[in-house]
Every structure is written in C-alpha cells, then in structure tokens.
Amino acid sequence: MSNKLKRLLSRNKQHTPEKKWPQEFHIDENEKALLTTLTGEPLQLVRIHYDLLDKDAMEQTFSKLKCMAFDADRQRWVWHYDEEARKLKFQTPIKNLPKHVGSIVLGSFYLPTKDHLYLDVNSFDRAIEAIAFFDKHLSRTTASLSHIQIVNKFFTAIPDFVPSHDDFFAHFALEKPANTSSLDAIAADTTLSQHEKLERFQQEMDEHLKEPMKEIESFLIHCYEDGFEGLKGGLKMRHIIAFQHWQGNTDFSFFDIFQKTIPKT
Known part of the structure; x- marks a missing residue:
C-alpha cells in the first residue's frame, strides 16, 4: 500500500464520527440495544404538569414562538427542535442530525381541561431543558409549574415499539409527601x-x-422556590439507577450512588 493511500485512510478514520456516551452509560456493541430519542438520549417518559391560569395568554405566547405549532388533528401544541429551541443541547448536536428526519418534535402540550396543561417529552434531558425554556417564554401568571410524572426505566429497542405516555401516566395519581x-x-x-x-x-x-426505586413516580415541582438544580440532580440520579437496572444490576439504589459520591469520614 502506498504512503499516500495510507495517509488518506488514516485521515478518514480520524474524521469518522463517534457517538460518545457518558462513561456511566457506555454500551458495548455486543450488548442489547438501548431505545433512544432522535437527539440521542435514552428514552424515558416524562409528563410535566402546569396549572393553566390564562388560556388565551398561553395560546398567544405559543403562537408567537416559531418553534411551536398547533396540531388541529390531535388537539395539541407541538414543540419543535427549531428556531428559538435550536440553542438547546442534547446528546446528539443538532448539526449532526441527519437531514432526512426533518423537523424533530421535542414534546407535545395537551389541555385536558380549561385549567390544566401538560407537556409530554421523551427524556429527562428534554424535561430539564423544557422546564427552563418555557419558564423563560411562558409567564408564570399564564401557566404555573405544578408537578412532574416520570418513568424510571430504560427500554430495549424493539422494532415498531414506542412506549406511550398514557400507558404509564393516565391513571397514576400524584403521590403524597414521604412520611417523616x-x-x-x-x-x-x-x-x-x-x-x-x-x-x-x-x-x-x-x-x-x-429502598427499591419506583418504576413510576409523581411529585411536586418546587423550582420557583428552590431553583432547577435540585430537580436536575434528582433526575440525574434516577437516570443512573435506571441504566444500572436495565443492565441487570437490579439491586442498585440511591444508597449506592451516595456511597460513591459522598466522601467517607
């Protein structure tokens, strides 16, 4: 093989894009395939609930956002990974997404009643970004964060299988605070x-x-009082535990995380 050809092959090898998972989520090629979103995060279902205080103001705000579009057939407001939302960062950068997938839907808003609004998203990362994004664009006097429902589970990729939010959340009530x-x-x-x-x-x-982590959880959101870091940290820990369970380490718990992260005295 000529030196010129070797240099060309070496150059192509260096520029081959690789999907880089965080270390704790490294997946070997011989292992089962993880179901992920188009933006690269492990798929985990989340439903974010709002108390809707002013429906007209909400519709006016959504109408002005270029990343939002009303879907009359399904009676929902669709949040696209476009325009105002393009700066949001996920596992796969927007510039690396294949052109043929078209406009990516980050989430969907539904209005089950005149004073209740909820947003369905497909990953914890999207949930965190959504809460911060709409807190910036949607006035708290229009819609106020209420509570969040999450599925603490990873899914194995199976052809033609996509889990549904309603299958998990439709009949799941808000949990009461823990007994102290x-x-x-x-x-x-x-x-x-x-x-x-x-x-x-x-x-x-x-x-x-x-104690074993529950597969489905629902709890109040206190971001207005406590900031977003507490919720972000809580979801991150559940994300790690869910991955360990998916890998077969079903005894892994919050205790194991704290043992690894908190220095022993």
Missing part, C-alpha cells in the same frame, strides 16, 4: 444523646436510600 414520622420520633426522643440521634438518623436514611 420516624425521623420526628428520633428528634423528640429525650433519652437519646445528640450523637445517638445522629447515628439513628443515619441508619434511617440508609434504609430509606436502599
């Missing part, structure tokens, strides 16, 4: 020293963190 009575009882126990209370608190928290 055991922690309150420890705090109120006057027979325990401060050190003993801390040890008991740690034991209770460890047991709680070892």
Whole structure:
C-alpha cells in the first residue's frame, strides 16, 4: 500500500464520527440495544404538569414562538427542535442530525381541561431543558409549574415499539409527601444523646436510600422556590439507577450512588 493511500485512510478514520456516551452509560456493541430519542438520549417518559391560569395568554405566547405549532388533528401544541429551541443541547448536536428526519418534535402540550396543561417529552434531558425554556417564554401568571410524572426505566429497542405516555401516566395519581414520622420520633426522643440521634438518623436514611426505586413516580415541582438544580440532580440520579437496572444490576439504589459520591469520614 502506498504512503499516500495510507495517509488518506488514516485521515478518514480520524474524521469518522463517534457517538460518545457518558462513561456511566457506555454500551458495548455486543450488548442489547438501548431505545433512544432522535437527539440521542435514552428514552424515558416524562409528563410535566402546569396549572393553566390564562388560556388565551398561553395560546398567544405559543403562537408567537416559531418553534411551536398547533396540531388541529390531535388537539395539541407541538414543540419543535427549531428556531428559538435550536440553542438547546442534547446528546446528539443538532448539526449532526441527519437531514432526512426533518423537523424533530421535542414534546407535545395537551389541555385536558380549561385549567390544566401538560407537556409530554421523551427524556429527562428534554424535561430539564423544557422546564427552563418555557419558564423563560411562558409567564408564570399564564401557566404555573405544578408537578412532574416520570418513568424510571430504560427500554430495549424493539422494532415498531414506542412506549406511550398514557400507558404509564393516565391513571397514576400524584403521590403524597414521604412520611417523616420516624425521623420526628428520633428528634423528640429525650433519652437519646445528640450523637445517638445522629447515628439513628443515619441508619434511617440508609434504609430509606436502599429502598427499591419506583418504576413510576409523581411529585411536586418546587423550582420557583428552590431553583432547577435540585430537580436536575434528582433526575440525574434516577437516570443512573435506571441504566444500572436495565443492565441487570437490579439491586442498585440511591444508597449506592451516595456511597460513591459522598466522601467517607
């Protein structure tokens, strides 16, 4: 083989695009295929709920956004990966998406009642980006974040199979806050020293963190008061656990994450 041909082959090899997964999501070619979105994230279903305070203002806002379009057949507002939304970053950069796929739908808004609006998206990354994006473009006096429903599960890619939001969320109610009575009882126990209370608190928290993660969760969103980082971190941890479960490590829990990330003292 000539040196010139070797240089050409070497150059082509260097420029071959590779899909780079985060280290914790590295998938070997011999393993089962993971179902992903067109923008490259593992597919996980999310439904973001809003209290709709002003329907007319919402429709006016959506009409002005070039990335939004009303689908009369399905009575939904479609959020496209275009125009104002083009700056959002996902696993696969927009410039690397194949031309033949056309306009990519990031999510769909539905109005089940006059005072209820929800957005369906297909990944945790899209959910995080959506909450921040529409908090910027949709006034809080028009629609206010209420709660979020999530599926803590990865799906294996099967021909002609796409999971449906309604299959998971249609009859799933908002969960009540976790019961903290055991922690309150420890705090109120006057027979325990401060050190003993801390040890008991740690034991209770460890047991709680070892509990199996629920496949479907629904909880209130407090981004207005607490910012977006708490929700982002919570979804990230669930994302990691779901991947471990999909890989067969079904005992992996929040406890394992904290053991790896929190320094031992």
